[in-house]
Amino acid sequence: MDYNEDKIDEYTLALLYLVTHERHEGLGARAWKGFDWETLNRLHKKGYITNPVVTAKSVTMTEEGFRKSQELFKRHFIKEIKTLPFPKLTPSAKKRWEQIPEEIRKNILENVWCSKCRTMVALQLREGQISGRSVVLKGTCKICGGDAARVIEPDA
Ligand SMILES: [Zn+2]
Structure with missing residues (x-):
């Protein structure tokens, strides 16, 4: 070898x-x-x-x-969690996201399922886009630094 x-x-x-x-x-x-x-x-x-x-x-x-x-x-x-100060959201995702009251947005970002941690974690938001009728938020788990995502379904 x-x-x-x-x-x-x-x-x-x-x-x-x-x-x-x-x-x-x-x-x-x-x-x-x-x-x-x-x-x-x-x-x-x-x-x-x-x-x-x-x-x-x-x-x-x-x-x-x-x-x-x-x-x-x-x-x-040593794990380094890369933090991007400004998450990149597509204009349409940004519009939909910002229609949600700030308090609820904060709550959403603090309760994201991380498949690695196997628990709800806070998400460091990195990007967002529209998929179908939902907003898909992607980012980094603040605990393990792994990728995590949250889908926000449109209101019925
Ligand atoms: Zn995690």
Whole structure:
């Protein structure tokens, strides 16, 4: 198998942050080491961890290694919820949406079903359009950052 070793090293180092169980400010940290052996050896050669060939179940991260691990973890794994200040609604959707009293609109946006969270969540509105006779609002779940949508049926 031909794979990008530097990339594996980068992600492994980032994941070490997740399994850090002892932090010694200025002196590094200790992390569980259930990772690929060759990768750990490469991280050792790069100066991020001490020699992993010891019997302990955890590995010692150097101060440089811990800081790099923390930085990479944030870069690769922290969720960022992108917020767009102005939701894009088509003119007809905007017209229909704005006919709804503000209080009810607010209530609608705060009670949107998120299939990932499996609960009602608040929606960060991103776009809206007319579909058939309904207004379809699409946006981002404020809890998990996933896509969620709400259909507003026309009044009977
Ligand atoms: Zn969600």
